[in-house]
Amino acid sequence: MANKFFTLREIELNNNCPECYSRDGLQLTFKQRFIENFFYKAISSETAHSLFCKVCETMIFPVRWTDDIDRVFEYQQRATPPKPTSFKLKASSWVLMVVIFATLTAATLLLL
Numbered sequence: 001m002a003n004k005f006f007t008l009r010e011i012e013l014n015n016n017c018p019e020c021y022s023r024d025g026l027q028l029t030f031k032q033r034f035i036e037n038f039f040y041k042a043i044s045s046e047t048a049h050s051l052f053c054k055v056c057e058t059m060i061f062p063v064r065w066t067d068d069i070d071r072v073f074e075y076q077q078r079a080t081p082p083k084p085t086s087f088k089l090k091a092s093s094w095v096l097m098v099v100i101f102a103t104l105t106a107a108t109l110l111l112l
């Protein structure tokens with residue numbers, strides 16, 4: 001089963017990078033998890049986020065965040081609601097159900 005994340009929103013921050021102090025490299029990304037396999041496609045309520053500096057090419061983990069970054073993050077998180085969860089069966093599931101139903105019906109008819 002593949003667990004994937006799709007990007008909800010990408011925001012360029014004007015804060016200083018805690019690593020290289022550049023003001024034009026920080027990018028905050030909000031992601032949400034979705035599950036896709038042979039039978040169904042579903043959007044889960046689980047979200048993730050990451051902060052990456054494009055100048056020094058470093059992933060900035062929350063322990064390194066400054067108070068300013070914390071504040072901007074909280075604000076942006078409120079401004080980025082996750083997509084509603086959904087669950088969608090794929091055609092392969094419907095085909096399987098029809099086959100099972102037909103088999104059961106045929107078996108019942110044969111027994112009568």
Ligand SMILES: [Zn+2]
Nearest residue numbers: 017020053056
């Ligand atoms: Zn940096």
